[in-house]
Amino acid sequence: xxxxxxxxxxxxxxxxxxxxxxxxxxxxxxxxxxxxxxxxxxxxxxxxxxxxxxxxxxxxxxxxxxxxxxxxxxxxxxxxxxxxxxxxxxxxxxxxxxxxxxxxxxxxxxxxxxxxxxxxxxxxxxxxxxxxxxxxxxxxxxxx
Numbered sequence: 001x002x003x004x005x006x007x008x009x010x011x012x013x014x015x016x017x018x019x020x021x022x023x024x025x026x027x028x029x030x031x032x033x034x035x036x037x038x039x040x041x042x043x044x045x046x047x048x049x050x051x052x053x054x055x056x057x058x059x060x061x062x063x064x065x066x067x068x069x070x071x072x073x074x075x076x077x078x079x080x081x082x083x084x085x086x087x088x089x090x091x092x093x094x095x096x097x098x099x100x101x102x103x104x105x106x107x108x109x110x111x112x113x114x115x116x117x118x119x120x121x122x123x124x125x126x127x128x129x130x131x132x133x134x135x136x137x138x139x140x141x142x143x144x
Contacts, residue, residue, distance in 0.1 A: 050094040055121030057089050057103055065089025066125060072102040074112065 057069045069085040073095045079102065083093040095101065095115055102112045108125040 051097050051117045052094050054092045057085050057123040060124040060126045070104040074100045
C-alpha cells in the first residue's frame with residue numbers, strides 16, 4: 001500500500017474564483033528538506049523589491065503634457081515596457097531600484113533617466129528633427 005504523501009483538493013466557490021489547496025505530509029528527512037528549501041528561497045524573494053516612480057512628461061518647447069508616451073524599464077541591455085502616460089502626461093510605474101527609465105514617443109528624441117526613489121521626475125522631450133537633404137521624384141506615364 002502506497003502512503004498518501006500529497007493530497008490535492010479543488011474548491012470552486014463561484015464562476016470567477018477557484019483555488020486549490022495542497023496538503024503535504026512529510027516526516028523526518030522530508031520536513032528538513034522542505035525547511036531548507038524555504039529558507040534558501042527567502043533571499044530570492046527579497047531581491048524582488050520594487051520602487052514606485054511618479055512624474056510627468058511634457059514637450060520641451062510648448063510645455064504641453066504628452067499623452068501616450070511609452071515608458072520602458074532598462075536593466076543592463078534588457079528593456080521591458082512598464083507603462084504609458086495618461087491624458088495629463090502623468091505616470092506612475094513600479095520598477096527595480098537599479099533600473100533606468102526610457103521615455104519614447106514618435107517624432108521625439110528618446111530620453112533615459114536613472115531611477116531615484118522618493119523623487120518625482122519631470123521629463124521634457126525634444127523634437128527629433130530628421131531633415132532630408134534631397135528628394136528624388138520618379139514619374140512615368142502609360143500609353144493607351
